[in-house]
Amino acid sequence: MVKLAKFCAVVCALIIVGFAIPADAEQEELQVANGKIAFVSNQDGNWEIYSMEADGSDISRLTENDGGDFEPDWSPDGTQIAFRSYRDELMADNYVMDADGNNPVKITDSPYNDDRYPSWSPDGQRIAFTRMMPHSSDIYIVNPDGSDLTKVVDGNGEIFNIMPTWSPDGSEIMFSVNLDPTEVINEAYSINKAAVDGSAQQRISAGGMNTTGNLDWSWANDHIAYFDMLVWGLAIYVVDKDITNPEPITTVVQDGSEFHKYPSWSPDGSKIVYEGTLTRQINSDIYIVDVTTRAITNLTSSLDDNDMMPDWQPIFASR
Ligand SMILES: [Ca+2]
Numbered sequence: 001m002v003k004l005a006k007f008c009a010v011v012c013a014l015i016i017v018g019f020a021i022p023a024d025a026e027q028e029e030l031q032v033a034n035g036k037i038a039f040v041s042n043q044d045g046n047w048e049i050y051s052m053e054a055d056g057s058d059i060s061r062l063t064e065n066d067g068g069d070f071e072p073d074w075s076p077d078g079t080q081i082a083f084r085s086y087r088d089e090l091m092a093d094n095y096v097m098d099a100d101g102n103n104p105v106k107i108t109d110s111p112y113n114d115d116r117y118p119s120w121s122p123d124g125q126r127i128a129f130t131r132m133m134p135h136s137s138d139i140y141i142v143n144p145d146g147s148d149l150t151k152v153v154d155g156n157g158e159i160f161n162i163m164p165t166w167s168p169d170g171s172e173i174m175f176s177v178n179l180d181p182t183e184v185i186n187e188a189y190s191i192n193k194a195a196v197d198g199s200a201q202q203r204i205s206a207g208g209m210n211t212t213g214n215l216d217w218s219w220a221n222d223h224i225a226y227f228d229m230l231v232w233g234l235a236i237y238v239v240d241k242d243i244t245n246p247e248p249i250t251t252v253v254q255d256g257s258e259f260h261k262y263p264s265w266s267p268d269g270s271k272i273v274y275e276g277t278l279t280r281q282i283n284s285d286i287y288i289v290d291v292t293t294r295a296i297t298n299l300t301s302s303l304d305d306n307d308m309m310p311d312w313q314p315i316f317a318s319r
Pocket residue numbers: 046047048063064065066067068069
């Protein structure tokens with residue numbers, strides 16, 4: 001009996017291990033990890049996009065031209081970056097380039113409109129963005145090669161719909177709605193959601209949420225990071241996808257001198273990188289906050305210029 005039990009223990013273990021290893025290995029290969037951070041800086045005189053390691057080291061310039069380059073957003077496989085640029089026109093268009101800055105391609109072309117806030121879908125097949133007009137803005141979705149441009153949310157000449165972010169399953173977009181840009185009172189702003197074809201649009205924020213956007217929906221933990229305008233200051237908040245129970249992640253001195261904005265989740269959902277200007281600081285830096293411990297790290301304290309609009313690169317590592 002003892003021998004049989006031993007034999008069974010060995011064989012059963014082999015069977016379990018035999019089946020378990022390939023399945024686990026496959027899952028581990030698909031594990032998303034935190035890569036580099038892309039950001040915008042004027043350290044070389046013009047607004048350019050840079051990348052750096054998540055500890056602030058190894059800064060490398062990815063764009064070099066006389067027009068402003070803004071709002072980098074990594075593709076979900078971490079190989080490309082979508083961004084807004086004024087390199088060709090007075091009114092910005094959206095572009096896609098490789099992670100090292102090579103092969104920039106213009107994907108929108110609107111001579112009389114600013115195209116802003118490009119946001120990559122989780123499957124990498126589509127990019128949502130905002131087309132600004134004098135009194136409103138619309139949300140469009142386009143392929144990363146510029147084909148198949150589709151308007152999905154219409155501001156009807158009176159509503160600003162800005163900064164789209166995608167749900168983890170890619171079926172919905174969430175965006176910030178601003179009824180009147182001159183109005184900074186609660187009810188002027190809301191967070192809305194729609195299916196990717198623009199149908200089923202609904203307001204999901206309760207009255208009183210005072211956000212101008214910068215929404216970033218985590219595909220790891222299904223929560224949304226955004227900034228909230230407190231009294232004379234901006235702080236980073238996290239909220240569940242139904243926009244209930246907002247939780248402050250950073251705190252600011254509420255004297256109008258401290259601003260935290262442009263939050264971007266780490267791909268593993270544990271941290272948020274953001275643009276911060278602190279009291280008595282004359283230029284902005286890139287900060288990381290650990291969502292659990294609230295520990296804060298300044299990645300660009302050595303850079304005497306404005307460092308802003310960070311976005312965290314997803315990479316896929318087998319552990
Ligand atoms: Ca530039």
